[in-house]
Amino acid sequence: MTNVTLTELPRAIATKLLEIEAVALRPNDPFTWTSGLKSPIYCDNRLTMTYPEIRDMIAEGFATVIRERYPDAEVIAGTSTAGIPHAAWVAQKLNLPMAYIRDKAKGHGKQNQIEGRINPGQKVVVIEDLISTGGSSLKAGLAVREAGAEVLSVLAIFTYQFEKASNAFAAENMPLETLSNYSALIEAAVEIGKVQSADIATLQAWRANPEAFGK
């Protein structure tokens, strides 16, 4: 078990993401995000699965948030696909039921969007790996509500801190909390010398107007 407080966690996770090279910069060959946005940066949190110490730091962070702020949680639900393993580790730590939410209902079999059992009226915490626009995780949270359950909060490892995402969650009155974020990532990257000043300038220009990047 790792021993990092919630206050230390944004920087600690950001540093680990940089150390394992989960963060890639490609200013001249932008990444396409799931929302269609073009970006000079991509944060591949899936790589945290590979490192027991890091995935446990994350799971312990989520478990602490749930114990402190959502002690009534009855089900931990992961978003498909990158949220699923983290939801499993948290559910195991808290000895709670687990489910996962597909981005859409299956076209065959039972045609489920939610796999595992979430009963109407149950209190659910949704676990996501990363928030860009927030579209994927908000959709997952709304599917849980559609099933008649209550979403106590969506928790994610990392957010780019776009207003668009926080506004979308606020509009649905759905709480969103994250363990680490873009500000902490940039601070950590500068401190450990992972980004050059030219890259910082590119990242600042992109961050100020992400929709215009790469056009």
Ligand SMILES: O=P(O)(O)OC[C@H]1O[C@H](OP(=O)(O)OP(=O)(O)O)[C@H](O)[C@@H]1O
């Ligand atoms: O906040 P958003 O704009 O929705 O973007 C973030 C989502 O994008 C990624 O998933 P992706 O669609 O790549 O699928 P995966 O989880 O199956 O890898 C990531 O894991 C988040 O779920």
Ligand SMILES: O=C(O)c1cc(=O)[nH]c(=O)[nH]1
């Ligand atoms: O928006 C996305 O698709 C996205 C961005 C990012 O940095 N990492 C990721 O896994 N997805």
